[in-house]
Amino acid sequence: MVGCVIVHDGEVVGEGCHERVGGPHAEVRAIDGVPGGDIEGATVYVTLEPCTHYGRTPPCVDLLLQHKPARVVIAMEDPNPKVSGRGVAALREGGIHVVVGVLAEEAAALNEVYLHHMRTGRPFVTAKCAMSLDGKIATHTGHSRWVTGEVARRRVHEMRNEVDAILVGSRTLMLDDPSLTTRLDGPDVRDPVRVILDADEYLDANRKVFNLDSAAPTWVAVCDDREYGFAEQTIHVPRGPGGVDMAGLMDELGKREIASLLIEGGGTTIASAFEAGIVDKVSFFIAPKIVGGHEAVTPVEGRGVATMDEAIQLENMQVTPLGEDLLIEAKVRHP
Ligand SMILES: NC(=O)c1ccc[n+]([C@@H]2O[C@H](COP(=O)([O-])OP(=O)(O)OC[C@H]3O[C@@H](n4cnc5c(N)ncnc54)[C@H](OP(=O)(O)O)[C@@H]3O)[C@@H](O)[C@H]2O)c1
Numbered sequence: 001m002v003g004c005v006i007v008h009d010g011e012v013v014g015e016g017c018h019e020r021v022g023g024p025h026a027e028v029r030a031i032d033g034v035p036g037g038d039i040e041g042a043t044v045y046v047t048l049e050p051c052t053h054y055g056r057t058p059p060c061v062d063l064l065l066q067h068k069p070a071r072v073v074i075a076m077e078d079p080n081p082k083v084s085g086r087g088v089a090a091l092r093e094g095g096i097h098v099v100v101g102v103l104a105e106e107a108a109a110l111n112e113v114y115l116h117h118m119r120t121g122r123p124f125v126t127a128k129c130a131m132s133l134d135g136k137i138a139t140h141t142g143h144s145r146w147v148t149g150e151v152a153r154r155r156v157h158e159m160r161n162e163v164d165a166i167l168v169g170s171r172t173l174m175l176d177d178p179s180l181t182t183r184l185d186g187p188d189v190r191d192p193v194r195v196i197l198d199a200d201e202y203l204d205a206n207r208k209v210f211n212l213d214s215a216a217p218t219w220v221a222v223c224d225d226r227e228y229g230f231a232e233q234t235i236h237v238p239r240g241p242g243g244v245d246m247a248g249l250m251d252e253l254g255k256r257e258i259a260s261l262l263i264e265g266g267g268t269t270i271a272s273a274f275e276a277g278i279v280d281k282v283s284f285f286i287a288p289k290i291v292g293g294h295e296a297v298t299p300v301e302g303r304g305v306a307t308m309d310e311a312i313q314l315e316n317m318q319v320t321p322l323g324e325d326l327l328i329e330a331k332v333r334h335p
């Protein structure tokens with residue numbers, strides 16, 4: 001997430017942001033918005049160091065050097081080794097006055113997903129569920145449609161629209177047969193990649209995710225050398241506790257440029273994600289309902305910890321009312 005504002009003679013003359021991977025960078029869009037592209041002598045404010053490499057788009061540093069602003073103010077250096085420090089150096093060599101580190105912390109918060117992906121090579125992982133007030137994500141029969149109301153479910157689609165991939169366990173796929181697509185109106189709506197865990201050959205080709213009209217592929221993660229003809233990709237990962245080794249899978253997804261992942265359940269899958277230490281954030285929806293039943297699935301199954309001091313600690317908890325439901329979000333405190 002990069003934003004750029006161009007100021008000339010005390011007035012904002014151009015603004016732009018990078019909306020998605022492969023789309024024009026913030027600097028390009030901001031300059032495009034200025035009549036005649038004339039920013040000579042202006043100040044360019046940008047939340048991330050301008051790029052110097054040919055990625056999906058040409059380098060923004062070259063564009064800036066051509067347009068000759070007097071000054072570029074950068075919130076933070078790009079941790080991407082292909083860029084880091086080089087953008088700043090190239091601008092300075094070109095005679096542009098460069099300031100780095102203004103509101104750096106705020107810029108890092110804006111970009112936590114990208115920074116996490118750059119630092120770890122893995123996606124930033126959000127565990128999402130919808131539960132009743134008594135903590136059930138389905139009834140004892142496995143029925144779960146729907147736990148929350150329309151407003152909350154719309155928010156889930158907004159979340160899907162923001163992530164690179166969604167992951168579910170094989171039982172959720174077989175029981176609920178979800179499409180895992182983004183159902184929103186608008187020009188910028190797209191489906192994330194769908195990733196299904198299948199350690200023990202439980203899936204069948206009739207499920208919706210294997211028969212969709214979607215620009216995004218469906219991938220299946222397995223523990224042996226099986227190939228799934230009906231999935232766009234079969235990802236081979238060693239066996240870990242509970243099935244597919246979750247940390248290994250995160251490495252595989254990271255290599256495939258998945259920078260953000262939403263785990264949509266079920267409880268067994270979310271439990272093994274927590275056990276593997278790969279969850280960075282939780283987004284739990286709570287509906288004003290009581291479901292009951294000791295056999296009804298909860299958001300985090302597995303064995304759980306033995307004592308309270310071993311519990312996974314959350315921080316920065318935020319509560320948002322959505323229609324009749326609540327959305328509780330928090331960061332996982334990594335030791
Ligand atoms: N309300 C909600 O937000 C929500 C969301 C999703 C699901 N649900 C409900 O949750 C229920 C299903 O949850 P569940 O806990 O029974 O199953 P689940 O998490 O959907 O699937 C678990 C299965 O995934 C496979 N798997 C492969 N690798 C795994 C790994 N590393 N960790 C965990 N599982 C792995 C295993 O089967 P194999 O060994 O056969 O591969 C495992 O049995 C359904 O009733 C569904 O309706 C509710």
Ligand SMILES: [Zn+2]
Nearest residue numbers: 025050051060
């Ligand atoms: Zn750029």
